[in-house]
Amino acid sequence: MSGLRRAVFLDRDGTIIEEAGYPDRLDRILFYPFSIDAVRTLNAGGFVVVVVTNQSGIARGIVPEPFVGEAHHYISDRMRGGGARIDAFYYCRHHPDAIDPALRGCDCRKPQPGLMRQAAADLGLDLSRSFVVGDRWKDLGAGQPDGIRGVLVRTGVGRDQEQDTAERVPGSIIVDDLAAAAAWILRQP
Ligand SMILES: [Mg+2]
Ligand SMILES: [Zn+2]
Helix, strand or coil: CCCCECEEEECCECCCECCCCCCCCHHHCCECCCHHHHHHHHHHCCCEEEEEEECCCCCCCCCCHHHHHHHHHHHHHHHHHCCCCCCEEEEECCCCCCCCHHHCCCCCCCCCCHHHHHHHHHHCECHHHCEEEECCHHHHHCCHHHCCEEEEECCCCHHHHHHCHHHCCCCCEEECCHHHHHHHHHHCC
């Protein structure tokens, strides 16, 4: 048995905070009321908690990249204030329609697995015993090649995604929100 740790990867917008298009101000970062408790539950369960988020607003020229770092500091601080810990944040700054050609192609925009694989390399994670929680099928799809089990939440765009059965990721489950996802994950052997 390796010394690799188990992780829970969390999507950001629509999963931890409200889906708000391309938030570009801290007052548009609105936590769901259960998010801090849910992350604390995952911490107590011994999981490394990693946020993985597509931030194509950078490539599209809508969100300044420094703001993304600022937003993640803010989210971390709010979590810490509630006794919860996010171990790391990884984001994709790219998009196929990027203004800057250098930001067009990548292997990290979900549903590609690059963000999770980078986290695994940096943090020593056992992806096959890890989980991903998100409000889009592509969040879960990013974990599929590495055997990461997926939990779709009905917050954000999740209720619409739930109806889109063609996109459903095999082996995943659907729950109401991040609180239910954390509770389910802790019940798994
Ligand atoms: Mg989302
Ligand atoms: Zn990318």
